[in-house]
Amino acid sequence: MIEQKLQQIVESAIDGAVKDGKLGNVTERSVPVVIERPRLPEHGDLACGVAMKLAGQAKTAPIKIAESISEYIKSNPDANSDAISKFNVAPPGFINFQLGKRWLANSLQQIHERGADFGRSDVGANKKLLIEYVSANPTGELHIGHGRNAVFGSCLANLFKFAGFDVKQEFYLNDTGAQIEQLGAQAWALYQTKNGKATEYPEGGYPEESISHFVDQVIALHKDKFMQLNYEEGVEQLALATKSVILEDQKQLLETLGIHFDSWFSESTLHNGKVEEVLDVFAKNNFSYEAEGALWLKSKELGDERDRVLRKSAGNTTYLAADAAYHKDKYSRNFDGFVTIWGADHHGQVPGLRAAVKALGYDPDLMEIILTQIVNLSRDGKSVRMSKRRGTVVTLSEVMEEVGKDAVRYYLAESSPQNPIAFDLELAKKTSRENPAFYIQYAHARCCAILRRALEPYVNTEKQTTEPPVLSEKEWADFQAEFKKSADVFLPAFDSDPAIFADQKALVMALQSFPAEVRDSAINRQPGRLARYAFEVANALQKFYEVSRVITDDKDVTKARLGLIMATKQVLANVLGIIGVSAPERM
RNA sequence: GCGCCCGUAGCUCAGUGGAUAGAGCAUCCGCCUUCUAAGCGGACGGCCGUUGGUUCGAAUCCAACCGGGCGCGCCA
Structure with missing residues (x-):
């Protein structure tokens, strides 16, 4: 918000200078004005490098341009010393600004006004988005890689909602086909063995230990009622029963992670004609052909590196054919865009699917596929690959049990999807402080503690007395009514000592940039930025806390700073809400 | 061999064309009579994989190469 205000001031200064012919050959504001935060404090709180960008066109030295622009900024009443306490031109042509208290106070007022909605953006323009993620096979437990996909998708969905998109979340269920038959055959063998009829466990497919406990659950539910079935029926029934137990297990785990899907799309519903339907469309659009006994998609014509099989010579359709049918369904559902999150090991399928969508006559650019890289688990720096319980891969539920939902969400949300994650369990x-997830929560709890201390009766354990609140309910209510009228009441929050003011300013600057962070994160599909942003806010609060007492003898200062603490608490709660990490009142 | 992703401090990572490349951890040194020290401050630490190019300016964009991961099925 502050950056925007400053941007407008610089823009109108440039426009003024251009109009008066002070910028040489420049006849219009041809480059965007970007306000940035300099790294070094001596470069001010905010800076603008637009003069360098205009230099080429103006055929004038950047520093001269910056000076001309400065003259016009000076004459702008909005840029008074209350708002911008100081600004100067620095080589090679930067304009550096020092902020006063005015805009900081305005920002605090705005945070209070918007409350839980502070940071919400309208970049989404209410566009309808379908996010499909996790989409694990119902053939075993979710592992840590699914966890990453799940957390990333969930954070992205929360972020998109906060950024003004209309979001639906869907899980595509590969609940049919070869892998389910495999599951059925293996579960059937285990089921018989567990019911007293020793049966050899079929080779290949899923390790026994990964499905054994699910078969136990099937037995708990159905007892021995499948025992009299023949092989075909047994496999079929056990496949159904086991996959439903597994699906339930996955659903529950996802719920514990704070993930809730609007819809579960079952692949098996596509095999009653929908798959054949897309094959017809491919044929009609002349994008398929028969060869070597199989039916092929002419995906090479559509940008893929090779053609791909739709129906095998054995007669059954491929995964791609079903996926094409699934996407036909998606596109028919009237969304403005589709986001799909896959594990990076599936990236080979992307061109095939895009080609299929194109062959169906849809715009593949409405579909965005985000790939998540692997998660490397470690413990005190040593790599952890095998599950303690299952022996194969580390399951998501094990990690959840060990470190808890909040840490799992934070660490899986924090990094960019295309980077591999190093997740240290310890x-x-x-x-x-080493643990950022904890550190951010601690900052929120600290805000709550300060507010409690000021607004609730205080039990002094040493003197064994109960002291009345520092501020009465009425005083606090009056203050909240006051700041709705004028942001001036926040001005006493700031100290005149420049060193102390610096930390106070830094906190407010961090808070007020939240809407911009939300917007940028949404545009770049990087919810992880917000996780790091949350850490910045927490850090700024801690620094503020070290140098500025909130509860003092001066009521105006106390009220203003309590307002600042409330604003901080609100921003932390809002950003944690997007990441899906809880914001505790006390720790 | 081809395609995608990654290479930044000892470790984990920010940095989507701007000033002297930043955080956290680790190591070392300071700071509690006060709202949560579960904290804060300081020091140490870098040929941004390499080489070219684009330009006023490159960790950032382009090309080639080197190193690591993944993928290249009538599997899903």
Whole structure:
């Protein structure tokens, strides 16, 4: 918000200078004005490098341009010393600004006004988006890689909602086909063995230990009622029963992670004609052909590196054919865009699917596929590959049990999807600054503690007395009514000592940039930015806390700073809400 | 061999064309009579994989190469 205001001031200064012919050959504001935060404090709170960008066109030295622009900024009443306490031109042509208290106070007022909605953006323009993610096979437990996909998708969905998109979340269920038959055959063998009829476990497919406990659940539910079935029926029934137990297990785990899908799309519903339907469309559009006994998609014509099989010579259709049918369904559902999140090991399928969508006559650019890289688990720096319980891969539920939902969400949300994650189990459990997830929550709890201290009766354990609140309910209510009228009441929050003011300013600057962070994160599909942003806010609060007492003898200062603490608490709660990490009142 | 992703401090990572490349951890040194020290401050630490190019300016864009991961099925 502050950046925007400053941007407008610089823009109108440039326009003024251009109009008066002060910028040489420049006849219009041809480059965007970008306000940035300099790294070095001596470069001011905010800076603008637009003069360098105009230099080429103006055929004038950047520093001269910056000076001309400065003259016009000076004459702008909005840029008074209350708002911008100081600004100067620095080589090679930067304009550096020092902020006063005015805009900071305005920002605090705005945060209070918008409350839980502070940071919400309308970049989404209410566009309808379908996000499909996790989409794991119902043939075993979710592992940590699914966890990453799940957390990323969930954060992205929360972020998109906050950024003004109309979002639906869907899980595509591969609940039919070869892998389900495999599951059925293996579960049938285990089922018989567990019911007293020793049966050899079929080779290949899923390791026994990965489905054994699910078969136990099937037995708990159905007892031995499938025992009299023949092989075909047994496999079929056990496949159904086992996959439903597994699906339920996955659903529950996802719920514990704070993930809730609007819809579960079952692949098996596509095999009653929908798949054949897309094959017809391909044929009609002349994008398929028969060869070597199989039916092929002419995907090479459509940008893929090779053609792909739709129906095998054995007669059954491929995964791609079903996926094409699934996407035909998606496109028929009147969305403005589709986001799909896959594990990076599936990236080979992307061109095939895009080609299929194109062959169906849809615009593949409405579909965005985001790939998530692998998660490398470690413990005190040593790599952890095998599950303690299952022996194969580390399951998501094990990690959840060990480190808890909040740490799992934070660490899986924090990095960019295209980077592999190094997830240290010991670090995630630590309750200290080393663990950012904890540190951010601690900052929120600290805000709550300060507010409690000021607004609730205080039990002094040493003197064994109960002291009345520092501020009465009425005083606090009056203050909240006051700041709706004028942001001036926040001005006493700021100290005149420049060193102390610097930390106060830094906190407000961090808070007020939340809407811009939300917008940028949404545009770039990077919810992880917000996780890091949350850390910045927490850090700024801690620094503020060290130098600025909130509860003092001066009521105006106390009220203003309590307002600042409330604003901080609100921003932390809002950003944690997007990441899906809880914001505790006390720790 | 081809395609995608990645290479930044000892470790984990930010940095989507701007000033002297930043955080956290680790190591070392300071700071509690006060709202949560579960904290804060300081020091140490870098040929941004390499080489070219684009331009006023490159960790950032382009090309080639080197190193690592993944994928290249009538599997899903």
